Amino acid sequence: MKPYTIDFDLLTGICKSGKVQPVQRRVSQMKMQFADPEAAQKAIDSGDPVLYEFSTLLNDEKKGTLAFGSTIIYPGKIGDEYYMTKGHFHTILDSAEVYYCLSGKGFMMMETPEGDVDLQEVHPGEALYVPGRWAHRSINHGTEPFVMLFVYPGDSGHDYGTIETKGYRKLVVERDGKPVMIDNPKWK
Amino acid sequence: MKPYTIDFDLLTGICKSGKVQPVQRRVSQMKMQFADPEAAQKAIDSGDPVLYEFSTLLNDEKKGTLAFGSTIIYPGKIGDEYYMTKGHFHTILDSAEVYYCLSGKGFMMMETPEGDVDLQEVHPGEALYVPGRWAHRSINHGTEPFVMLFVYPGDSGHDYGTIETKGYRKLVVERDGKPVMIDNPKWK
Numbered sequence: 001m002k003p004y005t006i007d008f009d010l011l012t013g014i015c016k017s018g019k020v021q022p023v024q025r026r027v028s029q030m031k032m033q034f035a036d037p038e039a040a041q042k043a044i045d046s047g048d049p050v051l052y053e054f055s056t057l058l059n060d061e062k063k064g065t066l067a068f069g070s071t072i073i074y075p076g077k078i079g080d081e082y083y084m085t086k087g088h089f090h091t092i093l094d095s096a097e098v099y100y101c102l103s104g105k106g107f108m109m110m111e112t113p114e115g116d117v118d119l120q121e122v123h124p125g126e127a128l129y130v131p132g133r134w135a136h137r138s139i140n141h142g143t144e145p146f147v148m149l150f151v152y153p154g155d156s157g158h159d160y161g162t163i164e165t166k167g168y169r170k171l172v173v174e175r176d177g178k179p180v181m182i183d184n185p186k187w188k
Numbered sequence: 189m190k191p192y193t194i195d196f197d198l199l200t201g202i203c204k205s206g207k208v209q210p211v212q213r214r215v216s217q218m219k220m221q222f223a224d225p226e227a228a229q230k231a232i233d234s235g236d237p238v239l240y241e242f243s244t245l246l247n248d249e250k251k252g253t254l255a256f257g258s259t260i261i262y263p264g265k266i267g268d269e270y271y272m273t274k275g276h277f278h279t280i281l282d283s284a285e286v287y288y289c290l291s292g293k294g295f296m297m298m299e300t301p302e303g304d305v306d307l308q309e310v311h312p313g314e315a316l317y318v319p320g321r322w323a324h325r326s327i328n329h330g331t332e333p334f335v336m337l338f339v340y341p342g343d344s345g346h347d348y349g350t351i352e353t354k355g356y357r358k359l360v361v362e363r364d365g366k367p368v369m370i371d372n373p374k375w376k
């Protein structure tokens with residue numbers, strides 16, 4: 001395999017050259033993962049907005065390779081719950097991930113299979129290290145797009161099913177204009 | 189291991205919080221790797237300037253982990269050869285690396301054990317994928333610090349010895365005010 005370069009705008013994270021195409025996730029693809037599915041249905045009925053998008057260079061997906069790209073979580077709420085990503089474990093659970101925030105601000109909600117929970121706020125110019133074993137979900141509690149670069153081992157894989165089935169132990173919702181972490185009443 | 193955040197300035201790459209300390213490399217530590225060791229000796233005698241520095245979070249150095257940080261290559265020349273890093277293979281040769289340029293501009297000089305050579309110019313807002321098997325050296329042919337973030341597999345290790353012994357097949361030098369790639373006369 002040959003080396004290559006690819007552009008990700010320093011502010012927006014967008015690949016303007018079109019060398020990689022973003023994958024978009026809309027409310028309809030995550031309806032049951034929000035605490036308030038009725039609010040989600042209203043959002044779907046009024047245009048089904050894009051919650052987030054990401055552009056990934058997968059490369060070889062073998063040991064020693066790296067996948068990388070950019071992710072943009074848009075600002076907004078479903079009920080009182082902020083726009084967020086599905087979140088996932090890595091299939092090879094011990095696989096870490098590095099994020100670097102370019103603009104906006106947000107949280108990374110993380111939890112282990114054993115029930116440890118960690119919430120980190122990320123701002124522009126901050127890197128976040130997500131060690132292996134920690135499921136991770138990005139949450140935008142700001143008013144601008146929350147933009148990060150990411151790098152993870154190429155062979156790590158994605159396990160979205162565990163989170164889809166069980167949910168996260170904790171949610172981040174707005175109370176009196178501020179983000180607070182609460183127990184997820186639907187967590188199994 | 190717990191998740192954590194760390195700051196790397198969006199422009200300078202510097203960790204202002206001091207959570208990680210940079211490692212500096214001066215001309216005296218690379219004298220014999222420059223094409224013109226006499227010019228290197230002159231630079232050493234007049235203050236031994238810092239060629240580059242890097243700040244690395246090593247984490248666990250096991251499979252699935254990631255090491256990451258920032259690197260700054262300063263502008264300047266030794267004779268007609270631009271300031272550059274030592275360069276290395278990864279000990280686990282198949283280990284890739286991702287770079288993202290924050291400011292300045294420069295080259296990544298890359299070569300494989302089989303003799304393939306690739307030179308990529310990198311600008312702010314561009315990511316570079318260095319696949320496994322490719323030795324890599326950063327070169328600053330600009331007038332500002334050349335600043336990049338990097339991420340590599342935590343277990344990849346560093347083989348500096350091969351490059352120190354054999355050198356790179358190619359050099360980048362200034363000719364008529366412009367960078368050109370030439371054969372390394374000292375390559376073994």
Ligand SMILES: [Mn+2]
Pocket residue numbers: 088090097136152
């Ligand atoms: Mn991930």
Ligand SMILES: [Mn+2]
Pocket residue numbers: 276278285324340
């Ligand atoms: Mn390396």
